[in-house]
Amino acid sequence: MSGDDDPPVELEARLADQETFEPSAEFVSQANVSDPAIYDEFEQNWPECWERAADLLSWDQEYDTVLDDGNKPFYEWFTGGELNASANCLDRHVEEGRGDELAIQWEGELGDTREFTYSELLREVEEFAAVLGDLGVREDDVVTLYLPMIPELPIAMLACARIGAPHSVVFAGFSADALATRMNAADSDHLVTCDGYYRRGDALDHKEKADEGLESVTGDTTTVVVDRLGDELDHSLGEDQYDYDDLVAEQEGASVDPVSRDAEDMLFLMYTSGTTGEPKGVKHTTGGYLSYAAWTSHAVLDVEPDDTYWCAADIGWITGHSYIVYGPLALGTTSVMYEGTPDYPEKDRLWELVEDYGVDIFYTAPTAIRAFMKWGQDYPKEHDLSSLRLLGTVGEPINPRAWKWYYTHIGGEECPIVDTWWQTETGGMMITTLPGIGEMKPGSAGPPLPGIDARIVDSGGEEVGAGDAGYLTVDNPWPGMLRTLYNNDERFLEEYWREYSDPDADEWVYFPEDGAKIDSDGYITILGRVDDVINVSGHRLGTMEIESAIVGTEGVAEAAVVGGDHDLKGEAVYAYVIVEDGYEGSDELRERIIEGVEEAIGPIARPEEVVFTPELPKTRSGKIMRRLLEDIASGNDLGDTSTLRNPDVVDDIAAQVRGD
Ligand code: WTA
DSSP states (O other), X not given: OOSOSSOOHHHHHHHTTOOOBOOOHHHHXXXXXXXXXXXXXXXXXXXXXXXXXXXXXXXXXXXXXXXXOTTTTSOEEEETOEEOHHIIIIIHHIIIIITTSEEEEEEOXXXXXXXXXXXXXHHHHHHHHHHHHHTTOOTXXXXXXXXXXXXXXHHHHHHHHHHTOOEEEOOTTXXXXXXXXXXXXXXXXXXXXXXXXXXXXXXXXXXXXXHHHHHTOOSOOEEEEEOOSGGGSOOOOOTTEEEHHHHHHHTTTOOOOOOOEETTSEEEEEEEOOSSSSOEEEEEEXXXXXXXXXXXXXXXXXXXXXXXXXXXXXXXXXXXXIIIIIHXXXXXXXXXXXOSOTTSSSTTHHHHXXXXXXXXEEEEOHHHHHHHHHHOTHHHHTSOOTTOOEEEEESSOOOHHHHHHXXXXXXXXXXXXXXXXXXXXXXXXXXXXXXXXXXXXXXXXXXXXXXXXXXXXXXXXXXXXXXXXXXXXXXXXXXXXXXXXXXXXXXXXXXXXXXXXXXXXXXXXXOOSEEEEEOTTSOEEEEEESSSEEEETTEEEEHHHHHHHHHTSTTEEEEEEEEEEETTTEEEEEEEEEEOTTOOOOHXXXXXXXXXXHHHTOGGGOOSEEEXXXXXXXXXXXXXXXXXHHXXXXXXXXXXXXXXXXXXXXXXXXXXXXXX
């Protein structure tokens, strides 16, 4: 969607066969939240209703005020309160006598396993917290974690939290350049990384990438390297680089007290893509974020301490932060954590894990569900999935067909599905049904959660009628919201608050930059981003970031990047490139462009197609017609192009994309 106020034709088709589904009486009777009165309770008692979230945590010092809105939109939550996130995720469960219960059951791609009880995880976290302290990490120093899905990643996150050092996790699939950009932006002098990890059976060298990134980091960095691959990959340690196991061995049995953090102290930074080239450092706090992650895990994912819960995301993204690490551990449940891909060694890998571990709750992304669907129902059929109680999706719109496949073939028509809309910035889920209450309408996420005041408005900020498309906005603040963009309050105001707020009246409206439609029953259907961000396999990528990588390639004069529809990925990257004089649009240049993007960002941003063109389609006023480029990429009808300055170029580009 590009900002038009009518629902796109494809959406009408997508929802034409929308049906409704009810959670079973059995699910409702055991659900953490099953009384519909919760919506009214939150509305009438706002903002004090959020005490319910804070009550899920243990506070060293009780807070004085639930919400301090004295300096909008720089809202503060649970002010005066003090707590520690690692103590909430670990110590208190051990103190309650649950130390022998499993916290994390990890499985590597090749089937190797490691498991940690709450006591064991606490010990690991304390030892690594002692290591960090010894290396000179102090409260408020940002520690960068460039690690794949191995247990040392949550251990390092919690160790940082324990000593009050915010972490900045950089997705392991990101490139060396992306690592350096994020470390420099966060002024981070400490890095935890590893030698490598397995992907589809191959041992990938990760340390090489980290070292390459470090060359562009401006400060002096101390690096800790986890030895994931043992003899499979030998790596040498450079200056100021240390072996994780050696350092931890020196701290065996160390005890490190959790520091009391102010509720508003930063818990972590997470860089995400925005409209401009520079990634945005989203700042989350200790009290508000943690209580919101715990509350939504409780209310939406229905997590109970004796569940086995599995979120098949990567901790390198916000989903993994909130719903692999902080939410589930704060609630004291048992989580499954998996290193590899869903189709290795076979396409039933995830179902094998669900069966082996007896998973109760499973949370994944539509892109994965579309792949499962393509592989066919025989893979899940080979396994006993009857332990499942609840299913969830996140990251992109799910079409009703994929929803129903998930419901039937994974959930056995017995598990409710929560389609959860939220963002890196929101910290946790915002729009979804509560599984023990609402009826489900495949394709629509559902109503806003209790206490969340989401509205769909037109470009003037007026609420649109039922069934009309518009822009999603959120009127009231909530505890999990980002507090600012790191070191950049101005950009924070600009990106999220300028569009629909009225500062003179002190009325502030959060704009997530998504389009949406609302039905008369209040159910919201998300249409997708309305800014220059695309969603590839549930991963957020800025088109400007990709464009600047392409323009940095020798021989490229200009580039426009858009998202085109893709059966599995949801959207794929399409790059339209104008070649510099003296160069040719050759396969060799195409290869270099793709390599350039992989180097600047990572393989996830790899263009699906690079289309060479002498010109980009422009309006008479000289604006690039991105909408048209999107339609070409998606194979849509192009309509009337005669008003363009250069209509001829359109046919030529479209023919290339079609492969004529
Ligand atoms: C999209 C991921 C439709 C949306 C947690 C949002 C969704 C962006 C859904 C945030 C959903 C997320 N239905 N679209 N259930 N969930 N999105 O920051 O466009 O990586 O703005 O956070 O993903 O992506 P992010």
